[in-house]
Amino acid sequence: MKMKYIFVILLLIPFFSIAQKMEHTDFIGKWSGEDKGEIGFITFAEDGFAFIEIGGQLMGGEQFTIKGEKASLSYQINTEVEPITVDFVLKNLVTNEERTLYCIAKYLEPNSMQFAINFVDLRPEDFTDRNSIVLTKVE
Numbered sequence: 001m002k003m004k005y006i007f008v009i010l011l012l013i014p015f016f017s018i019a020q021k022m023e024h025t026d027f028i029g030k031w032s033g034e035d036k037g038e039i040g041f042i043t044f045a046e047d048g049f050a051f052i053e054i055g056g057q058l059m060g061g062e063q064f065t066i067k068g069e070k071a072s073l074s075y076q077i078n079t080e081v082e083p084i085t086v087d088f089v090l091k092n093l094v095t096n097e098e099r100t101l102y103c104i105a106k107y108l109e110p111n112s113m114q115f116a117i118n119f120v121d122l123r124p125e126d127f128t129d130r131n132s133i134v135l136t137k138v139e
Helices: 002-020
Strands: 029-035 038-044 050-054 057-066 069-078 084-092 098-109 112-117 132-137
16 A cells, blocks of 8 residues: 555656746647636747737737737746746837736646736736636647
8 A cells, every 4th residue: 555655656746846847838829818708818929929819809929000000019938936927018119119018927737827917017926816817728
């Protein structure tokens, strides 16, 4: 019985090590989340650009139009800190002005994460019902 218990622990150790150490590349892909009954998507592209789709409207990437202005939406992720930091950088391609949206994330499972956004110029310090949603990887 004791040997069986040790064997189970040895099998689980690699799983927990993988679950704790997620890489930047684990973000790449399309993620879905629901907020107040509305489903939205965030796509982290390999080239460092992000796409946000809400209510059937797609924004983001290397070049798109928002309020009549050409813009780009990129992201930066730091998986070396806890919680993981995610910054969305919205850049006006005409004026070169940038605005950063500071976020935090933590993995719940390999294809599921809690994601918190602060709509002021500060990074969220924790995950609350008001500032966070659960994202599930769909691609």
